[in-house]
Amino acid sequence: MKQIEFSKTNGEIGDMAALHAWLDKSVKWLTNGRHTLEIKRSVRKRSLAQNRLMWLWFACIEQETGQYAQDIHDYYCLRFLRREVTDLSTGAMVAVPGHTSALSAEAFTDFLNKVQADAATELGITLPVPDDEGFQDFEDEYKQYAR
Numbered sequence: 001m002k003q004i005e006f007s008k009t010n011g012e013i014g015d016m017a018a019l020h021a022w023l024d025k026s027v028k029w030l031t032n033g034r035h036t037l038e039i040k041r042s043v044r045k046r047s048l049a050q051n052r053l054m055w056l057w058f059a060c061i062e063q064e065t066g067q068y069a070q071d072i073h074d075y076y077c078l079r080f081l082r083r084e085v086t087d088l089s090t091g092a093m094v095a096v097p098g099h100t101s102a103l104s105a106e107a108f109t110d111f112l113n114k115v116q117a118d119a120a121t122e123l124g125i126t127l128p129v130p131d132d133e134g135f136q137d138f139e140d141e142y143k144q145y146a147r
Helices: 016-028 048-065 069-080 105-123 135-142
Strands: 083-086 093-096
Touching: 048 069, 048 105, 048 135, 069 105
Parallel strands: none
Antiparallel strands: 083 093
């Protein structure tokens, strides 16, 4: 399927001439008949930097609590990304953890904010972000344990 990415800012299409040219060129190859043109919003997936930060945080929590980082991951996914699915054998609804890999960058940021707040209030662990003073020292201390 042919596709083009474009952006709209302040109500204006960035390069309308390029969009028109692409559309004109793209529809010429179509056969006779009915067709559907779909426009969907692009969503940025979580970044590798976000993922690295999450595992750095989980390495810190692992070192501070003795719980495995993967278990911490699963705990927070169940706590903050919970989904309800049907148990195939009983038909009852059961809670299962969601997956961080499916999150958009914005949703992943929300997830990280919830983890950070929970670690501070429930565990007394401060989890800094890269812009925080002292983050480099934090990273140097825990990166050896991160996945």
